[in-house]
Amino acid sequence: MDTATARALDRSDRRPAVVVLGSINLDVVVELAHLPVPGETIIAQHVRRNVGGKGANQAVAARLAGADVEFVGRVGDDANADMLRNGLEAYGVGNRHLHAVDGAESGVAYINVADHDNTIVVVSGANWAWQQADADTDALVAAADVVICQLEVPDDVIERTARLTAGRFVLNAAPARPVSEELLPCCDPLVVNEHELAFLSGREITGPSEALTAQAELMERGARSVVTTLGSDGAVWTAPGEQGVQPAPRVDVRDTTGAGDVFIGHLATRLGSGASLGEAVRWATAAASWSVQVAGTHSAYPDLAQAAESLHLVPEPVFHPSSS
Ligand code: RIB
Numbered sequence: 001m002d003t004a005t006a007r008a009l010d011r012s013d014r015r016p017a018v019v020v021l022g023s024i025n026l027d028v029v030v031e032l033a034h035l036p037v038p039g040e041t042i043i044a045q046h047v048r049r050n051v052g053g054k055g056a057n058q059a060v061a062a063r064l065a066g067a068d069v070e071f072v073g074r075v076g077d078d079a080n081a082d083m084l085r086n087g088l089e090a091y092g093v094g095n096r097h098l099h100a101v102d103g104a105e106s107g108v109a110y111i112n113v114a115d116h117d118n119t120i121v122v123v124s125g126a127n128w129a130w131q132q133a134d135a136d137t138d139a140l141v142a143a144a145d146v147v148i149c150q151l152e153v154p155d156d157v158i159e160r161t162a163r164l165t166a167g168r169f170v171l172n173a174a175p176a177r178p179v180s181e182e183l184l185p186c187c188d189p190l191v192v193n194e195h196e197l198a199f200l201s202g203r204e205i206t207g208p209s210e211a212l213t214a215q216a217e218l219m220e221r222g223a224r225s226v227v228t229t230l231g232s233d234g235a236v237w238t239a240p241g242e243q244g245v246q247p248a249p250r251v252d253v254r255d256t257t258g259a260g261d262v263f264i265g266h267l268a269t270r271l272g273s274g275a276s277l278g279e280a281v282r283w284a285t286a287a288a289s290w291s292v293q294v295a296g297t298h299s300a301y302p303d304l305a306q307a308a309e310s311l312h313l314v315p316e317p318v319f320h321p322s323s324s
Contacts, residue, residue, distance in 0.1 A: 061265020
């Protein structure tokens with residue numbers, strides 16, 4: 001075990017308190033020989049139903065990475081709600097703040113997996129019918145080491161949460177939609193993939209160097225730090241005075257669904273344990289590359305020891321000084 005691994009594992013004696021406020025869905029997944037084109041009908045051999053949603057995925061990933069995790073979210077008053085609640089509990093994620101919305105249906109995501117890629121259609125249901133905050137949740141958010149949100153729940157809920165966060169606020173700006181000027185300065189880091197970065201920056205992102213330029217602009221607009229995942233090109237990050245490129249290891253990709261969520265769960269947990277952004281990106285890269293080799297979401301997520309095993313496959317990062 002190298003020194004960086006040993007140091008990170010040492011720090012994880014103290015389990016960071018992570019709150020994930022976000023979406024939870026029933027994922028209806030079919031594996032196909034290729035993704036359908038418009039007008040095409042494809043026959044699949046079987047369908048898999050599992051707990052998903054970017055929020056729930058990130059919560060389970062953070063828990064497996066070694067954090068104490070509470071999930072804050074909304075389900076419907078339908079038959080799927082219990083399955084979603086139990087799916088969090090099975091991994092030891094706290095679900096006391098997962099409330100049912102009267103008259104709403106739980107979120108459902110329809111996912112096609114093929115060609116090392118996927119398409120996802122989300123019917124948000126209760127995730128989007130979120131109106132009232134509760135005082136208990138406010139106290140939980142204020143006490144957390146790290147709070148993680150995504151963009152699958154209403155902006156008001158996210159902005160209120162960011163204002164209440166006293167620890168570190170991590171925003172996964174997915175799926176792509178605008179991030180308000182009020183929210184951007186709370187993000188430490190803002191985490192995006194290349195499509196979301198292109199959307200937020202208005203630039204074409206074809207690789208690490210364009211991503212670093214776009215990240216520098218987001219820092220000028222107020223973000224405290226930014227991380228971009230680039231699939232097989234790895235990830236890049238920008239923090240005050242430093243930029244870095246973290247190449248990904250070469251692995252056999254089977255299913256990338258939720259790989260970004262694994263990345264964020266591990267990233268946030270390492271940050272909560274005191275790692276630098278560069279160190280946390282390296283661990284998150286190891287964890288995500290482990291998960292894409294296995295089909296499924298939560299069942300394909302590595303724990304801390306498995307991420308540590310993959311760490312030696314992850315190439316050394318390249319650091320760049322930066323003026324931001
Ligand atoms: O990031 C993957 C997730 O996006 C899926 O689990 C799906 O539910 C959608 O929210």
